[in-house]
Amino acid sequence: MDLNYTPEDVAFRKSVRAWLEQNLPRNPIRTLEERRVWHRRLYEGGYLGMGWPKAYGGGDARPMEQAIVADELARASAPAPTNGLGLGIVGPTIVVHGTDAQKTRYLRKILAAEELWCQLYSEPNAGSDLAALRTRAEDKGDHFIVNGQKTWTSAGSIADWGLLLARTDPAVAKHKGITCFLINMRQPGIEVRPLKQITGSSEFSEVFMTSARVEKTDQIGRLGEGWAIAQTTLGYERGGRALARITSYASQYGRLVEVARRLKRHGRPLIDDPVIRQKLGRIWAELEVERYGALRTLTLLERGEHPGAGGSLTKLSYSEFEKRFMEMAMEILGPYGQLTEGAPEELRLEIDTAVGEQGTWAYAFLWSRAGTIYAGSSEIQKNVIGERILGLPKETRADRVGGAR
Amino acid sequence: MNFSFSEDQVLLRNSVRSFLDEHCRPAHPRAMMDDARGYDPALWNEMAKLGWLGLPVPEQHGGAGLGLVELCIAIEELGRAAYPGPYLATVVLGGLGLLLGGSAAQKDRWLPAIASGEKRASAALMEDALDWDPASTAATAVTAGDGWTISGVKRFVPWAHVADIVLVPARSPEGLSLFLVDPKQAGVALRRMVGIDLCSRWSEMRIESVRVGADAVVGQPGTAGPVLESLLRRAAVCASAEMLGAARRCLDMSVEYAKVREQFGQPIGSFQAIRHRCAEMLLEVENSHSAVYYAAWALEAGAEDAAVAASICKSYVSESARRVCGDSIQVHGGIGFTWEYDLHLYMKRAKALEPLFGDAEFHRELITRHVVGAR
Ligand SMILES: Cc1cc2nc3c(=O)[nH]c(=O)nc-3n(C[C@H](O)[C@H](O)[C@H](O)COP(=O)(O)OP(=O)(O)OC[C@H]3O[C@@H](n4cnc5c(N)ncnc54)[C@H](O)[C@@H]3O)c2cc1C
Numbered sequence: 120m121d122l123n124y125t126p127e128d129v130a131f132r133k134s135v136r137a138w139l140e141q142n143l144p145r146n147p148i149r150t151l152e153e154r155r156v157w158h159r160r161l162y163e164g165g166y167l168g169m170g171w172p173k174a175y176g177g178g179d180a181r182p183m184e185q186a187i188v189a190d191e192l193a194r195a196s197a198p199a200p201t202n203g204l205g206l207g208i209v210g211p212t213i214v215v216h217g218t219d220a221q222k223t224r225y226l227r228k229i230l231a232a233e234e235l236w237c238q239l240y241s242e243p244n245a246g247s248d249l250a251a252l253r254t255r256a257e258d259k260g261d262h263f264i265v266n267g268q269k270t271w272t273s274a275g276s277i278a279d280w281g282l283l284l285a286r287t288d289p290a291v292a293k294h295k296g297i298t299c300f301l302i303n304m305r306q307p308g309i310e311v312r313p314l315k316q317i318t319g320s321s322e323f324s325e326v327f328m329t330s331a332r333v334e335k336t337d338q339i340g341r342l343g344e345g346w347a348i349a350q351t352t353l354g355y356e357r358g359g360r361a362l363a364r365i366t367s368y369a370s371q372y373g374r375l376v377e378v379a380r381r382l383k384r385h386g387r388p389l390i391d392d393p394v395i396r397q398k399l400g401r402i403w404a405e406l407e408v409e410r411y412g413a414l415r416t417l418t419l420l421e422r423g424e425h426p427g428a429g430g431s432l433t434k435l436s437y438s439e440f441e442k443r444f445m446e447m448a449m450e451i452l453g454p455y456g457q458l459t460e461g462a463p464e465e466l467r468l469e470i471d472t473a474v475g476e477q478g479t480w481a482y483a484f485l486w487s488r489a490g491t492i493y494a495g496s497s498e499i500q501k502n503v504i505g506e507r508i509l510g511l512p513k514e515t516r517a518d519r520v521g522g523a524r
Numbered sequence: 525m526n527f528s529f530s531e532d533q534v535l536l537r538n539s540v541r542s543f544l545d546e547h548c549r550p551a552h553p554r555a556m557m558d559d560a561r562g563y564d565p566a567l568w569n570e571m572a573k574l575g576w577l578g579l580p581v582p583e584q585h586g587g588a589g590l591g592l593v594e595l596c597i598a599i600e601e602l603g604r605a606a607y608p609g610p611y612l613a614t615v616v617l618g619g620l621g622l623l624l625g626g627s628a629a630q631k632d633r634w635l636p637a638i639a640s641g642e643k644r645a646s647a648a649l650m651e652d653a654l655d656w657d658p659a660s661t662a663a664t665a666v667t668a669g670d671g672w673t674i675s676g677v678k679r680f681v682p683w684a685h686v687a688d689i690v691l692v693p694a695r696s697p698e699g700l701s702l703f704l705v706d707p708k709q710a711g712v713a714l715r716r717m718v719g720i721d722l723c724s725r726w727s728e729m730r731i732e733s734v735r736v737g738a739d740a741v742v743g744q745p746g747t748a749g750p751v752l753e754s755l756l757r758r759a760a761v762c763a764s765a766e767m768l769g770a771a772r773r774c775l776d777m778s779v780e781y782a783k784v785r786e787q788f789g790q791p792i793g794s795f796q797a798i799r800h801r802c803a804e805m806l807l808e809v810e811n812s813h814s815a816v817y818y819a820a821w822a823l824e825a826g827a828e829d830a831a832v833a834a835s836i837c838k839s840y841v842s843e844s845a846r847r848v849c850g851d852s853i854q855v856h857g858g859i860g861f862t863w864e865y866d867l868h869l870y871m872k873r874a875k876a877l878e879p880l881f882g883d884a885e886f887h888r889e890l891i892t893r894h895v896v897g898a899r
Binding site: 120121122123124125128183376379380390393396397399400401403404405407408411412414415417418421432435436498500501502504505506508509510511512513514515 | 525526527528529530533593779782783790791793794795796798799800802803804806807810811814815817818821822825827832833835836839840885887888889890891892895896
């Protein structure tokens with residue numbers, strides 16, 4: 120056990136910090152184009168697709184280097200690159216399961232943000248029970264024709280391409296008849312309708328596919344292998360962001376402490392109130408415990424091991440923590456916490472929110488409700504932990520027999 | 525960066541576990557509940573032979589010279605076995621206390637005796653102020669000849685009734701000082717304080733004008749503050765390791781039970797209410813593991829955040845262990861509430877350690893002080 124960073128890691132961290140000092144955008148990013156510019160600068164710096172093969176534009180970097188870069192970006196409150204799903208989910212899926220031709224065709228364009236991606240998994244009737252999805256892909260000889268509806272598609276409204284799960288064989292058991300595809304979103308058969316979230320913004324959409332076309336060369340893996348592929352994609356992103364996530368929480372915590380110094384109740388700064396101090400102490404303890412957990416995850420990744428079902432513990436832990444953190448921040452800030460406008464300026468209530476932008480506590484609080492739903496809800500994670508780590512019996516389920524339909 | 529046990533550390537854990545599985549089955553703590561001493565000297569000697577009593581004691585003093593991580597590994601296993609005996613009191617409070625503050629002569633005299641199992645020790649850190657902050661010490665040490673006369677009342681002194689020496693903080697003219705007091709000495713009165721964990725022994729310790737010599741002061745008079753703070757941190761982390769062991773045992777028993785106990789024609793573990801509870805218990809146990817071993821490493825390595833890590837550890841594990849042990853009783857239903865069933869041994873151990881060396885609230889205030897500055 121040695122929790123010190125190696126001299127190489129320390130030196131690498133320094134070089135990233137120096138680069139950021141030089142290159143960090145001076146002004147807040149407002150348009151997608153500005154974000155692409157920033158994205159490309161990051162890529163040219165060697166800080167995107169770090170773990171991908173060099174042959175396809177990646178950096179063959181170690182997990183620790185990836186974690187350090189993400190961590191330094193968070194420390195500097197750097198804006199996020201665009202193409203989060205391309206970088207986090209789609210690229211890694213192509214790296215692991217794609218053909219050489221697919222890697223050559225797609226990976227560099229993801230890294231350069233020339234093509235933006237979305238993930239077309241969830242459907243109105245297939246959320247947690249993703250394998251119940253009904254979108255059909257029919258084999259037409261040299262291509263597939265896709266019909267169906269997806270929903271909660273993040274970045275759907277800006278995406279050029281989508282990573283799609285569709286049913287290719289309705290006759291077999293539901294997990295077995297699903298195939299994974301890459302689908303061009305810029306075609307007449309695809310209609311995207313943005314959905315407004317509780318945050319008031321529209322990061323996700325509904326996607327309707329009517330006789331949309333997928334090339335045969337855009338099938339990922341074998342026919343019927345889609346479910347297995349989807350299982351592997353969910354875990355890709357977590358390790359690299361392990362530390363960065365905590366660092367973002369820590370910088371938000373720093374803001375909370377500053378406000379607690381300025382905000383007074385009965386003329387006394389909140390920071391002097393023992394009840395508030397208990398809350399602040401509790402958040403910091405939990406936050407640090409999350410950081411220790413991230414270091415354990417990184418230890419595994421550095422040894423080339425995959426956290427496997429252990430990833431469910433990590434995800435459950437930090438997403439539930441984020442909710443508690445934001446709830447406690449709301450308690451500490453009182454009614455000010457809910458403001459999206461009109462707070463006394465001297466309180467300086469603005470923070471970095473989950474999406475890496477300057478925002479409000481209210482916005483961050485609302486976003487904290489999403490983490491325990493997407494990428495496998497907390498309940499699903501607990502099922503996985505119970506069954507796969509603890510070896511508890513599976514529940515009796517009505518769908519464990521028979522075909523998909 | 526490597527947050528995992530080395531091969532040697534895994535070996536240590538396995539050997540402690542297999543020894544305790546054989547020699548400290550639940551029948552053992554049960555047998556010790558009515559024992560006047562509360563521990564088995566034969567087992568104590570075995571532990572000495574295995575080198576456990578001198579784990580953190582430097583080799584020159586007859587110990588193994590290992591660090592806090594190894595010590596926590598052993599103590600976690602003791603918690604897992606609900607081991608009844610003055611281990612934490614002797615090795616941590618006494619041994620680490622002397623290591624942190626003792627003079628060369630004191631170390632020469634006491635550390636080999638601790639490592640060999642010949643002597644037992646403790647520390648009297650709590651008074652009526654109910655504050656673990658050493659600055660709250662009210663006991664006094666008045667200069668008398670070349671020594672002192674000590675008076676004061678200490679509460680919750682672990683295993684004082686079998687200790688050969690107790691570290692006693694008191695205010696001397698030089699400031700806060702730490703003294704070695706023989707609890708069997710005239711003027712010292714011990715009264716048993718019986719808690720729900722009959723395998724954890726505490727005493728009230730009344731010290732009335734007890735004369736001690738010049739060699740009784742630990743280190744230099746007036747310098748005890750930092751020593752006691754360091755000791756408190758280590759004791760808090762070691763107690764957390766023991767709570768973690770107790771919690772892990774409760775989790776393991778719950779998971780096993782949930783696999784075999786059937787109701788409504790199926791194992792109760794197939795009900796989500798039970799399965800999800802077990803998953804949450806595992807989450808808290810794993811997070812507690814992180815908190816304990818991070819803090820142990822940080823203290824050993826002298827990391828910048830060592831002090832706050834110790835408080836994070838104690839505040840987090842105190843509450844998690846309580847929840848996990850409590851939940852394990854719920855998972856078991858009626859049988860979990862019986863004296864016959866072993867769960868309560870571990871649940872009570874965790875409970876007994878929860879307030880010691882600072883409860884969650886005490887340490888949360890320290891955390892806030894570290895992070896945002898003093899009030
Ligand atoms: C902000 C956001 C972004 C998203 N982005 C994308 C995206 O880009 N692409 C995409 O494909 N999807 C995306 N999703 C969808 C997300 O993956 C689903 O919402 C999620 O899988 C849950 O499915 P559902 O919404 O249908 O809820 P349901 O599955 O209907 O769940 C409703 C409730 O029932 C519980 N539940 C369900 N099954 C079980 C069970 N077996 N045991 C116990 N409890 C159960 C759930 O935990 C939940 O509490 C996004 C979601 C959000 C919130």
